[in-house]
Amino acid sequence: MTETGRSAPALALARAQDGTALAYQHHGEGPPLVLLAGQANDHHWWDGVRADFHPVRSTLTLDARGTGDSDKPEGPYSVQQFADDVVAVLDALGIARADVYGTSMGGRVAQWLAIRHPERVRRLVLGCTSPGGPHAVERDAAVRRSLAQPDPAAVRRALTDLMYSPAWRAAHPGPYRTLGDPLMPPHARRGHLLASNGHDAWHELPGITAPTLILHGDQDRLTPPDNLRLLASRVPGARTHLFPGARHAYFEECRAEAGGLVREFLVEEGRP
Template sequence: MPYATAPDQARIHYDVRGSGEPLLLLAGQANAHNWWDGVRPALDAEFRTIAADHLGTGASDAPHAAEYSTRRFAADAVAVLDDLGVERAHVYGTSMGGKIAQWIAADHPERVGALVLGCTSPGGPNAVNASSAIARALGSPDREAARRTLIGLMFTPEWTRHDPGPYRVLGDASMEPHARRAHLAASRAHDAWDALPSITAPTLVLHGTDDAFAPAANAHLIADRIPDARLHLLEGARHAYFEERAEEATKAVMDHLRSHRLHMAAQSAPLGRGT
């Protein structure tokens, strides 16, 4: 089982599949790399996908005293690329993974080929947050009711009628409570507003128009803030647009990545001990 070593020496587990140019996949809050399993085979057909377990999730360490922040998670992701010997990779992040991807692109521009930001937010006072009613419902002591609320935020009723689950985007059930709380705090504290104009990677912003978890207004804010970013809205889709609308969304992602090839001599070299 491959691990990278974070700057604070925490072990970050990652999974590598497929072949081709490297594509770093960043999952949502409190989720491990299996967040991507529903759409990953299509990406693996053309790219070497690299998906990590964020600190506190999956097989990664979950230290109590560590810093948990989206910027720290970005440094962990760069450590994964270092462990694999990958100089540059395309980066696709959704939900909190999109927040992490913003920091990778801003702090480490030389490591990013093309960038895709899905169902995410710039954070801070300029962001458009979910309603207080949603926050209360998700925090309900009735965990089954909270779960139903989360499913409804992720998928449309039409989808859940023909696909009753289990759903891979509802959180890592193995997480320790302190790590789950830390992930929530990290996502809430995210604020990359001032950094977004410095992003130079060619950027595609994807969002479902009916996303109440991370309202679609955030997609417009991000696309306006990052120079030359392109916006693709999926009409009627909710937060897990990448699963429910996989055909449309994956095509948009693949078209974007294909149009911004890495063109690196190093890309044909072995990735390293994690493959």
């Protein structure tokens, strides 16, 4: 295996340990950066920003099982399983070690990737995510109600508001690629929800050995920003940054600053 990945076709498939087909997308040249999307989203979550990393990294995304061009088995699903699926894709590409950037549920998956497979993670970036379990700070009841409405259009409006500030939406009218994979079957959508809700890495987080950067919008109501502080208290040596005024999708709303911070973190000298 090599640390440097090579570009793959636009549509390529790897096989998980249980035989599930996993679609992945590998673009650019150089050492790989794995980008992990949020709950019930495919690789298009990263469309707006992935090119920002190509000056220093190739980018590797995947459609998590249940989304995009990947198989959609009945389940059950778990974030640990999603992490093992990432390893299956790395193996298929012959990548021994990669940088990993996970946001939202992808950040939960990234935690387990660094916990279960530390030799595969060179540097770790966690965005708008939480340690899960009873120690996490959960979204408030009003947010939960807004996402549980029976009208799909109302849910989409609520989710858009949770993702982006009004000022940013006014300047960027969409379409937005962070609101979920519209073609997901109901069983897969529920599987992703249960997987994300079942995440609890509190006791394992101190075992993470990869240098870690934690990012969050300070107006995030979907995953409250107090979770940044909690994660930083558990991951040894973790660095943090809060983006003023940003909501859940800080990586788009604060694209220039967030992308710059991640690039600098990935290429800085003096640490592995």
